[in-house]
Amino acid sequence: MSKKLDNYIDEVMDNIRNDRKITRELLDDAVKWLSKDEARHREIGIVLAKYVETLQRSNEQLVKVAGMVSKSSANEGLTAKDMSEIYDAIADTSDLMETKNVSKK
Numbered sequence: 001m002s003k004k005l006d007n008y009i010d011e012v013m014d015n016i017r018n019d020r021k022i023t024r025e026l027l028d029d030a031v032k033w034l035s036k037d038e039a040r041h042r043e044i045g046i047v048l049a050k051y052v053e054t055l056q057r058s059n060e061q062l063v064k065v066a067g068m069v070s071k072s073s074a075n076e077g078l079t080a081k082d083m084s085e086i087y088d089a090i091a092d093t094s095d096l097m098e099t100k101n102v103s104k105k
Contacts, residue, residue, distance in 0.1 A: 008086050012065055015090065016058045025056075027051040061089050 030048055034040050068082050 005086075008090070009065060009069065012061065012086065012089050016055050016065075019059050020055060022049050023054045027055075057092070061092070064089060 027048065030044055030051065034048075036043055064085060068086065071082065
């Protein structure tokens with residue numbers, strides 16, 4: 001793979017790992033808060049669903065990256081569509097981080 005592609009993949013993987021870490025911490029905090037009174041499910045249920053959705057999205061991003069790496073190693077090149085998907089994955093990760101940082105405040 002090219003050095004540029006390796007850098008993009010490293011960045012995507014770092015973003016995915018950071019997203020997962022932050023989401024896990026938020027989810028753990030929410031579960032602790034919820035465990036004090038089960039009536040709180042009504043208040044925080046949607047938030048918990050969003051945290052789980054974020055984890056699912058990062059799994060999807062990992063699968064896309066793995067597919068692109070596999071495809072790249074098979075034919076030693078990426079299409080314009082592949083590169084666009086990498087850029088989109090980076091942008092999605094950045095958007096998620098901004099959303100989580102805003103909701104955390």
